[in-house]
Amino acid sequence: MSYIAKxxxxxxxxxxxxxxxxRRDYEGSxxxxxxxxxxxxxxAAIIEACFEMDLPAHRIAKVSGIGCSSKAPTYFLSRSHGFNSVHGRMPSVTTGANMANRDLYYIGVSGDGDTASIGLGQFCHAVRRKLNMTYIVMNNGCYGLTKGQFSATNDKNSPSKKGEANPFDAIDLCQMAIQLGAGFVARSFSGDKRQLLPLIQAAISYKGFxxxxxxxxxxTFNNHPASTKSYEYVRMHNMASENKLDYVEPKEEITAEYDEGTSTSVELHDGSQLMLYKIGEGHDPRDADAAIHTIRTNAAKGTIVTGLLYVNEDQHDLHDVLGTDERPLNGLPMSELCPGSKALEGINARLR
Amino acid sequence: MQASEIAARARKRGRTPPTDIENPQYFHKVVDCQWACPTHTPVPEYIRLIAQGRYSAAYMLNWESNVFPGILGRVCDRPCEPACRRGRIQVGDEGNAKDPSKKNAEPVAICRLKRVAADYKGDIDNLLPAIPTEKNGKRIALIGAGPASLAVARDLMPLGYDITLFERDPVPGGLMRTNIPSFRLPANVLDEEVGRILDFGVKTLFGAEIKSLKAMLGEGYDAIFVGTGAPKGKDLELPGRKEAAANIHIGIDWLTSVAFGHVEKIGRRVVVIGGGNTAMDCCRTALRLGAEAVTVTVRSPRKVMKASDWEIKDALHEGIPILDNHAPKSFVVKDGKLVGMTFEKMVQTGVDAKGRPKLEASGEIVTIDCDDVLMAIGQENAFPWIERDIGMTFNEWGQPAVDRKTFMSSIPGVFFGGDAAWGPENIIWAVAHGHQAAISIDAYCHGRSLVDRPKPGHTLVSQKMGIHEWSYSNNYDPRNRQAVPHATLEASLKNLKLEVELGFDDKIAAREVERCLNCDVQTVFTDNLCIECDACMDICPVDCINFIENDDEADLRMALRVPALNKSQDLYVSGPLKTGRIMAKDEDVCLHCGLCAERCPTGAWDMQKFAYAEAQAASACLSHHNAYLSA
Incomplete structure (x- = not known):
């Protein structure tokens, strides 16, 4: 923190x-x-993404739980809607908000503790329900707010700052998300904005989970030489699935060279595209099994696979599944929102 | 790898070599005001002293650099202000006097803060350098008692020189006294600062016009300094000039006559020809001598007038119309007396290669009735008193050839400075010349090389006081430039001697000082400490900092987060970082807020105060600078 404001x-x-x-207009405190x-x-990447996508802040809701990560929404989009919820309960709050107003963009920010421990159940069900949201885990492998205890995503071979060994295997959230039916799964690194920015833009454009x-x-607690979540380790062991990612907005023309063998494009629901260049010996991001295989085999070698890992371009979101009204609740007239006691009696009668 | 080797490799591969911050001129240039000041006054340092209420210390730091803080705090040409970084960041609501469609930038009011130091200082007599009672045996003659000569005297007196000052006028000050009206520069301010130097024991001969350099050379002085200014006003040979001579005046001569009380009135209707600061002084003086209708005419468009924006504004504020694109054609004479002037209106047909307007006569003739004409169309130096057969080389314009570095003419031991050297400049340049000439004179008198100039002093010291604490006020204050209070128009126009600008009081000054960005507190980057976490790039409020692949400078400038289009400002480029990228910082609009250093987890960024002081002949005149360098 600083004594002066920016x-x-x-x-x-x-x-x-x-x-x-x-982009300054998209900042928070x-x-x-x-x-x-x-x-x-x-x-900073979220700010940049929203700025570049010309999103009006009042069409965005940012939701978080508890932890260092969950403090972060305060630092971007000061003019958007926000809810800082109970520890691990970000998915429930987002589900409620999303059901009530399907027209907003939902950016959920969580941490490895918030998602992989206390909120693991919440996370699983939000994925399973294919809630239309962007779920970002700021994953540092430790509890920074309480002095750096291991979190559930810390790799087994990664000791603490003081050298204490980690006895447990790590939860791989990307593998879980793919298994549970997430439509868009990516992994990135905070130190690589060139990769992170187009991924956030594509995730916001994606309709579904x-x-x-x-x-x-x-x-402070997990950037020592032996940590697998340090700047240096990730830079040395990062295997990007793509050499370069490009997010192309619906209104933009694709100007870059498009070469069949070495690049592919993922079409997103709003007409925008994510261009993936050179997927060398990588996997097909539309193949869930291949994605999990790639993540697992690389993790065994100590390599972190980053980039777009899996995408399902045909996913239907929770509103589609439930067949809810096209309009948000605040767009429904009172007569439809609360049809009165007669309508209630009718419903009750059907259930008798 | 050695720094030089890294640089050579980068150059070989068409990339930008790392910035050499060991070269003091790199960070000096970042301090825009100090860099732009001919005497390199440490502006941010004295502004901080004012902020602390240490007015005497602020005054002394100024006095050591520019010799006349009270005078310059009123009438300096202020090259520092257009250079001020704040002006590149903040644009105010006030229109530009030359181009009303443009809004004025809002640099820090550096000049007015200088005056605050002068107005609020305490007794400084005990802070002045000691003058040795035992002289060094060298005799120096100074010709002309303007700012250049006085600066030479100030610099040499503490070294024990025996100095004699020759002045044509009955009082010292030169152009500062004769050509700057006292409603801009009161006589008591001038007397104080000029007197301070003469009181060092300078021998003075007033009313002593030197008529022959040859004779002076025979007087046995060890060195002679010519600081006679540019005393010859230009004339216009137009029809009617001779017949109307009684009512046509050369601007600077007329101002001198007013200054000495020889002229106390002027005609009812006055036309001033010219668009420089002298024209502004002439028209405002005429108004105070009782003229009812004063008109300024300029040949070129308003946009390219030479006068300072603020001086034009002051003239307009006093109700004086400025007619541009008016080329003087003739003086209208009736019954042997001037009754008016004719002008031909000019039209702009485009711009020349240098961006100046190309003008063509339109054929439209305008007549302005008037009783007196003041001509302020420029001035030049003149040396009728220098014999052409004494071995002095004159250039193609008939001016003595003076070495740009040593200030010595082709006659060994004869030095020039101020407007006498290369034509009209201004007071602050005259002082800068004086410092350099004094160094040369001292070297000459002691048989040292004149070409090996003494090196400037500089230091670079961390300003970190705590985790998020700096020894300077690093917060950005968005306030607009503070306006200076003026005497009422009614009172001003009645009194030739009443100072129009009242100066900042301590409360206004306290607000204005906070606008200074402290550009001398440098962002210093140590590449081998950087872990490339992007924290500095993300926090930088003005998007200066980039982590990027190296390239040649032109491409690098375009590839930055915000392209670095202002080429007068440097890029600060690091050596290669761990990922092979470099850090490239565009110095252009850096606020020096220190947030990059606060956000840096490894101390790769630090805020360090760059203190810089030009060398002078006498180190005794730099005691406050030496304290500043070591603080």
Missing amino acids: PSAHHPALPRNALGLT MSTLCAGCGHDSIT AFIDVVSPCV
Whole structure:
């Protein structure tokens, strides 16, 4: 944290988006996280993504649980809707909000403790229900707020800062998400914005459950040389599935070279596309089994596979499954929202 | 790998070599105001001293650099202000006097803060350098008692020189006294600062016009300094000039006559020809001498007028119309007396290669009735008193050839400075010349090389006080530039001597100082500490910092988060980082807020104060600078 607020002055030539806003307009208040925290980088990528996609802040709801990660929504989009919920309960709150207003973009921010321990059940059911949201896990493998105890995603071979061994196997959230039916699963690294930014943009565009597990080093407790979630380790052992990712907005023309053998494009629901360049010896991101195989075999070698791991372009979201009204609750007239006691009696009569 | 080797490799591969921050001129250039100041006054440092209420210390730091803080705090040409970084960040609501369609940038009011130091200082006599009672046996003659000569005297007196000052006028000050009206620069301010130097024991001969350099050379001085300014106003040979001579005045000569009380009134209707600061002084003086209708005419468009924006504004504020695109054609004479002037209106037909407007006569003739004409169309130096047969080399424009570095003419021991050297500049340049000439004179008198100039002093010291604490006020204050209070128009126009600008009081000054960005507190980057976490890039409020693949500088500039289009500002480029990328920082609009250093987990960024002081002839004149360098 800092004693001064981030100065209001910005670069006079700062670009503006279609809404006439600069990226500074998408910021939140000053981060109180430790200097160098990976979470701040992810925050910056979310800001950049929303700016570049010309999203109006009031069409976005940011929801979080408890933890360092869950503090982060305060640091972006100060003019959007937000809910800082109970530990691990971000998915439930988002589900409720999403059911009530399907027109908003939901960005859920959680951490490895919030998702892989206390909120594991919540996470599983949000995935299973194919809730239309972007679920970002800021994954640092430890509980930074309580002095760095191991979390459930910390690799077994990764000791604590003081050298204490970790006795348990790690939960791999990406594998779980694929198994549970998530339609968009990616992994990235807070220190690689070139990869992270298009993934966040594509996840926001994706209609259905979009999950991004972002390895985000904890500079205070888990950035030591033996940690597998340190800046240095991730940089040395990062195997990107693609050399380059490009998010192409619906209105944009694809100008880059498109070469059949070495690149493919994923069509997203709003007409935007995610261009994937050179998937060398990688896997087909539309093949869930191949994705899990790639993650597992690489993890066994100590390599972290990043990039778009799996995508199902034909997923139906929870509203489609339930056949809910096209309109959000706040768009329904009172007569439809609360049809009166006669209608209730009718429903009750049907159940007798 | 050695830094030089890394740089050589980068160059070989068409990439930008790492910035050499060991070269003091790199960080010096980042301090835009200090860099732009001809005497390199440490502006942010004295502004911090004012912020602390240490007015005398702020004054002394100024005095050591620019010799005349009270004078310059009123009438300096202020090259520091257009250079001020704040002006590139903040644009105010106030229109530009030359181009009303443009809004003025809002640099820190550096000049007015300088005046605050002068106005609020305490007794500084005990802070001045000691003058040795035992002289060094060298005799120096200074010709002309303007700022250049006075600066030479200030720099040499503490070294024990025996200095004699020759001045044509009955009082010292030169152009500062004769050409700057006292409603802009009161005589008591001038007397104080000029007197301080003369009181060091300078021998003075007033009313002593030097008529022959040859004779001076025979007087046995060890060195002679010519600081005679540019005393010759230009004239316009137009029809009617001779017949109307009684009512046509050369601007600077007329201002001198007013200054000495020889002229106390002027005609009812006055036309001033010219678009420089002298024209602004002439028209405002005419108004105070009782003229009822004063009109300024300029040949070129308003946009390219030479006068400072603020001086044009002051003239307009006093109700003086400025007619641009008016080329003087003739003086209208009736019954042997001036009754008006004719002008031909000009039209702009485009711009020349240098971006200046190309003008063509439109054929439209305008007549302005008037009783007096003041010509302020430029001035030049003149040396009728330098014999052409004494071995001095003159250039193609008939001016003595003066070495740009040593300030010595082709006659060994004869030095030039101020406007006398290369034509009209301004006071602050004259002082800068004086410092350099003094160094040369001292070297010359002691048989040292004049070409080997003494090196500037500089230090770079961390300002970190705690985890998020710095020794300077790093917060950005979004406030607009503070306006300076003026005397009422009614009172001003009645009194030639009443100072129009009242200066900042301590409360206004306390607000203005916070606008200074402390550009001398540098962002210093140590590449081998960086873990490339992006924290600095993400927090930087002005998107200066980039982690990027290296390239040649032109491409690198375009590839930054916000392209670095202002090429007058440097890129700060690091050596290769662990991922092979580099850190590239565009210095252009950095706020020096220190957030990059606060967000850095490894201390790769640090905020370090860069203190820089130019060398002078006498180190005794740099005691406050030496304290500043070692603080």
